[in-house]
Amino acid sequence: MLHFMNFTLFTNFIGLLLALFSVTVNALPIGELHMRDVFVPPVTSPTADAVWAVGSVQTVTWNTTDAPEQITNPIGRIMLRKGGLTTNNTLADGFDILLGTINVTVPDVEPGDDYEIVLFGDSGNFSPVFEIVAADNGY
Ligand SMILES: *[C@@H]1O[C@H](CO)[C@@H](O)[C@H](O)[C@H]1NC(C)=O
Ligand SMILES: *[C@@H]1O[C@H](CO)[C@@H](O)[C@H](O)[C@H]1NC(C)=O
Numbered sequence: 001m002l003h004f005m006n007f008t009l010f011t012n013f014i015g016l017l018l019a020l021f022s023v024t025v026n027a028l029p030i031g032e033l034h035m036r037d038v039f040v041p042p043v044t045s046p047t048a049d050a051v052w053a054v055g056s057v058q059t060v061t062w063n064t065t066d067a068p069e070q071i072t073n074p075i076g077r078i079m080l081r082k083g084g085l086t087t088n089n090t091l092a093d094g095f096d097i098l099l100g101t102i103n104v105t106v107p108d109v110e111p112g113d114d115y116e117i118v119l120f121g122d123s124g125n126f127s128p129v130f131e132i133v134a135a136d137n138g139y
């Protein structure tokens with residue numbers, strides 16, 4: 001009788017282990033999928049040594065190499081940041097986040113060396129801090 005009970009406990013224990021294991025295995029792909037769905041492409045241009053002149057056309061690039069098959073929000077938007085704050089200057093809007101590049105015209109903002117851009121898709125990703133100079137500065 002004792003032997004029988006131990007066997008029952010043992011099989012219950014194995015059953016519990018198997019149940020836990022299958023729950024863990026089933027949970028993994030869902031977690032991975034969720035992470036992969038949020039696509040935050042790194043901005044590759046402008047770089048920290050970029051100098052943009054007001055009114056000039058500049059190329060913004062970002063790395064789409066790790067793009068998942070399904071992206072929650074495939075529509076991109078680029079905004080200008082100054083001094084660590086996002087401004088109301090939208091440089092580009094409504095483009096495909098998988099393009100990896102888009103040309104923008106530098107808006108008429110005050111010159112400064114504390115500009116960044118932020119690329120929005122699922123989330124926001126900042127460029128390094130770079131400089132914007134006045135229009136007729138030779139750049
Ligand atoms: C883009 O990202 C991939 C994967 O992280 C990396 O191997 C590659 O070097 C990156 N390309 C550029 C231009 O940064
Ligand atoms: C941004 O905000 C400034 C002041 O808050 C305003 O003068 C300017 O017109 C705004 N620009 C845009 C593109 O909304």
Ligand SMILES: *[C@@H]1O[C@H](CO)[C@@H](O)[C@H](O)[C@H]1NC(C)=O
Pocket residue numbers: 057058059103
């Ligand atoms: C973006 O600008 C670069 C440099 O001015 C130019 O060579 C390129 O053709 C432009 N691309 C598009 C899509 O307009």
